[in-house]
Amino acid sequence: MKIRVMLFAVAKQIAGAPEIELEFAAGPTVAEVRKALIQLCPDLADVMACCMFAVNNEYASMDQVISDDCEVGLIPPVSGG
């Protein structure tokens, strides 16, 4: 199954793309998505040390399992306001 991860701000800038598509044999956990992202784009490793993940618009824990209809976002530390 394919999981697309949306990227923002400095993560988007580093990756050079607004999203990255990852391929998994079965529904991965957030931790597995994280690991796959770093393998595909090692330059993201530094910033990902302080990133959160969002699944379907909610902050997700590392052990949450992602299905193929989930929207996944990589959330760098926010700075709105």
Added chain:
Amino acid sequence: MKIRVMLFAVAKQIAGAPEIELEFAAGPTVAEVRKALIQLCPDLADVMACCMFAVNNEYASMDQVISDDCEVGLIPPVSGG
């Protein structure tokens, strides 16, 4: 010397006038003005229990001496805002 005391809100309503003129032999203290006001208008006694006096736009202590160029105001508890 004449001292005019400006009245506001419920004090003005009770006295039926926006100011009261008082006559003193010499420059009175605020306490003496207070006493003279109550003698002239006994209906003010109740509300004056919680009134302040202002002399030249500043809250005044009871022993402050008033000269004839002073502006004197009787200040009921304020309720602006």
Added chain:
Amino acid sequence: MFEIVDQPIDVPSVLRSVAAHSTGATVLFLGTTRQFTYGKETIQLEYECYHAMALQKMQALGQRALEKWPIEGCAIVHRIGLVPVGETSVAIAVSTPHRVAAFEAAEWIIDTLKREVPFWKKEMYADGQQEWIHPTDNSPTP
């Protein structure tokens, strides 16, 4: 901007008066005539003031706030006369580089204004009763 007005307060102009390029945060407080207070219905309020003293005290409040917080802009505007339900009787605006000071200063100014500055309000109730408000304890007011 320190003003006593007898017409509706022009809130956008109050905000413009505290705008500055050094400002990162602006806090505006509006006091408005509330329809119900402890179950009694108000039609309108009537405010009066000791004009010269009130204006001097408003300016002094601005000055005291400046000594407590790094304020870029400060405005206090109070309306007198009749203020119907839903309309604004007082507007306080404070702008600062960072937001904590703007919240603290705006709240301190309205708290202190309500304790010290000679304005008075008369409640004009729906049942025809009228009453000058002279708080004698620290009862909460809006």
Added chain:
Amino acid sequence: MFEIVDQPIDVPSVLRSVAAHSTGATVLFLGTTRQFTYGKETIQLEYECYHAMALQKMQALGQRALEKWPIEGCAIVHRIGLVPVGETSVAIAVSTPHRVAAFEAAEWIIDTLKREVPFWKKEMYADGQQEWIHPTDNSPTP
């Protein structure tokens, strides 16, 4: 009113959206682009957001505030795109019967928005440098 806009925020309409006859107090917070931060000169900020999540989190903030305080009206509007010095990036308005709750709620909403809602700002400095801001500690921000 919970909105993400790419044009200047219409502050009077934000205030109108929280007006109510039951309201005695309204607190408005405006976050604006500050020219100098720790000595560096900013020309403008560029904001981006995770739109669907940000809007949902803004609405959730309004709901959480309603559970904490007796709020009559609540509005959160955030601007994205370029925001020049002196212009407003975020407007938060809260109206309540009494003022203490309005100050507390408005400050809680901006504090929580800055910690939790997915907006990001890029500083565009006068010296040509550009930098995404990703606070990793509790450093003060406006």
